[in-house]
Amino acid sequence: MALKLVVSGVGKEFRIPVIDTVSFSVDAGEFVCLLGPNGCGKTTLLRIIGGIEPATRGTVMLDGKPVVADQRHDRQVGMVFQEDRLLPWMTLRENVALVLKPLGLPVSERRVSADRYLGVVGLRxxxxxxxxxxxxxxxxxxxxxxxxxxxxxxxxxxxxFAALDAQNRRIMQNEVRRIWRETGRTILFVTHSIEEAVTIGTHLIMLSARPARIREAIKNDGRVERGKLIDDLDAMIMEEVERQQGGDRA
Ligand SMILES: Nc1ncnc2c1ncn2[C@@H]1O[C@H](COP(=O)(O)OP(=O)(O)OP(=O)(O)O)[C@@H](O)[C@H]1O
Ligand SMILES: [Mg+2]
Known part of the structure; x- marks a missing residue:
């Protein structure tokens, strides 16, 4: 398999150290779920990988090329946030077509492409x-x-899916798995839910309390029985939550 993404020695300080050192690599087509206690630096890590936020140290390589914050990386990275961030005064088609404008596609093609992807996610x-x-x-x-x-x-x-009710969440988990299978994209997915991660991820990365390190990286290939895997990860995250609360009080 082809190496898609390599995160090496990435660290980040704001006023406080947020990410200590995180290194991992992702092969093309993997579905990686990132887990970790509240506030441990998951969003920060995703923003660094996406080139929105510079790292204090370390490098991110995408297809062998370094990701440099704030430089345009057309078509390389797509981001989905906790809130949908759609523009309310635009239709769904217009919202999707809008992001294709900087790519220089003519209006008619933007429209066709928007409709195609709205179809892919079941919004025909x-x-x-x-x-x-x-x-x-x-x-x-x-x-x-x-x-x-x-x-x-x-x-x-x-x-x-954090803002969705349990039922919609299940539906969306299935949808994302289907889209992943059909499009072959490489996905990095942050979630608080261990069940969700175990259900949809091919690989699971558990981060430690802040400043984040990798606590555990697991290939989710069914070798460990699902219930036991969920219990193990639950115990791990509780330890990290306690560690973080201890650190926050100190
Ligand atoms: N732009 C910023 N300036 C200063 N501090 C920041 C900034 N962004 C994040 N932080 C701090 O970095 C830490 C980690 O934040 P981050 O949002 O990455 O955590 P998280 O793991 O995504 O949390 P959650 O589980 O709540 O989504 C927090 O203490 C936060 O206050
Ligand atoms: Mg976050």
């Missing part, structure tokens, strides 16, 4: 709807369509 027939007129789950699908439309090499998803 809703192209002309405004975000306020569809459900939360459908808005989140719209945000995923927007991220896919630029045909990114890597899709970074930061707790994309």
């Amino acid at each position: 027939g809703f192209e002309d709807y405004y975000p306020g007129r569809v459900s939360g789950g459908m808005r989140q699908r719209g945000a995923i369509a927007r991220a896919l439309a630029i045909e990114p090499d890597v899709l970074l998803m930061d707790e994309p």
Whole structure:
């Protein structure tokens, strides 16, 4: 398999040290779930990988090329945030087509491509709807369509289903698995939910309390029985949560 993403020795300080040192690599087509206690630096790590935030140290390589913060990396990385961040005054089609504008595609092609990806996420027939007129789950699908439309090499998803109810969440988990299978994209997915990670990820990375290190990296290949894996990861995250609370009090 081809090496897609290499994170080496990445660290980050704001006023406080947020990421100590994190190194891992991802092969093309893997579905990696990042887990870790609240506030340990997951979003920061994703933003560094996405080239939105500079690292204090270390490097991120995508397809053998360094990711430099704030430089344009057309089509390389798609981001899905916790909130859908759709523009309410634009239809779903217009929202998706908007991100294709900087790529220099003519209007007609942007429209065709937007409709295609809205179809991929199961929103055929809703192209002309405004975000306020569809459900939360459908808005989140719209945000995923927007991220896919630029045909990114890597899709970074930061707790994309956190705002959804349990039922919609399950539906979206299945959808993302299906999209992943059908498009072959490499996905990095942050979640608080161990069950979610074990359900959808091919690889699981558990981060430690802040400043984040890798606590455990697991290939989710069914070798460990699902219930036991969930219990083990639960115990691990509770330890890290306690460690972090201890650190925050000190
Ligand atoms: N731009 C910033 N300036 C200063 N501090 C920041 C900035 N962004 C994040 N931090 C700090 O970095 C730490 C980690 O934040 P981050 O959002 O990466 O954590 P997280 O693991 O995503 O948390 P959550 O589980 O709540 O989503 C926090 O203490 C936060 O206050
Ligand atoms: Mg976060």
